[in-house]
Amino acid sequence: MKDHLDLQDFLAKNKIPAEIMEMPGETKTARMAAGVMGIDIDRIVKSVVFISRSGSGVIGIVKGGSKVSHEKIEKITGETINTASPEEVLKLTGYKAGAVPPVGTGLKTIIDSDVMKMDLCYAGGGSEQHLIKISPHAIRKAVNATIADIKK
Numbered sequence: 001m002k003d004h005l006d007l008q009d010f011l012a013k014n015k016i017p018a019e020i021m022e023m024p025g026e027t028k029t030a031r032m033a034a035g036v037m038g039i040d041i042d043r044i045v046k047s048v049v050f051i052s053r054s055g056s057g058v059i060g061i062v063k064g065g066s067k068v069s070h071e072k073i074e075k076i077t078g079e080t081i082n083t084a085s086p087e088e089v090l091k092l093t094g095y096k097a098g099a100v101p102p103v104g105t106g107l108k109t110i111i112d113s114d115v116m117k118m119d120l121c122y123a124g125g126g127s128e129q130h131l132i133k134i135s136p137h138a139i140r141k142a143v144n145a146t147i148a149d150i151k152k
Contacts, residue, residue: 002094002104004126010104011132016142018103018134020125028098028128030064037122037131041065045121045136047100049089049107052079057092061102061123061139062112066151076110076148100124101132102139109145111136116147 004020011018027033034041044064050073051057058077060068073081086097093105102109102123115121115136123139125132139145 001090001096002126003099004130006094007101007104007126007130007132014142016103016134017138018132021122021131021133023129023131026128027125027131033122033131034064039122043118043122044131045102045115045118045123047102047105047109047124049084049092049097049100050081051084051088051092052077052081054079057084057088057105057107059093059100059102059105059107059109060112060150061109061115061145062151063114066112066114068112068150069152072148072150073110076146076150077108095124095126096128098124099127099130101126102134103132103142109139109143110150111140111145111147112150113147114151116140
């Protein structure tokens with residue numbers, strides 16, 4: 001299983017401008033992360049992992065207070081998808097559910113257009129006690145993400 005140290009190695013090897021931050025409490029949901037940081041939930045972005053019928057994974061990134069539309073992801077990917085189970089998240093990304101970072105998973109990534117309006121955001125940092133501080137533009141560049149309206 002990967003953790004925040006693997007994410008730090010990925011950031012360094014790929015020269016991605018970001019900071020991994022250790023938190024004093026658990027950050028496995030956007031609400032928990034916002035509470036620990038004392039910030040608005042929409043400053044947090046969540047990486048929601050989906051699995052297709054063929055077994056491939058895709059990540060949808062939305063603001064913490066939003067939900068990802070299955071229908072919109074299916075339209076973009078051309079495949080029927082389901083939200084991945086915690087076991088599938090680990091198998092697809094190498095990271096535990098609740099700690100999946102927006103970069104370094106190797107999965108196709110789709111970023112909601114509202115996220116791209118942010119200068120900086122906080123996201124899963126590889127463990128339940130870490131967050132990554134990164135710009136959405138750095139995420140897009142690092143994973144060659146698709147930008148689309150994917151929120152419900």
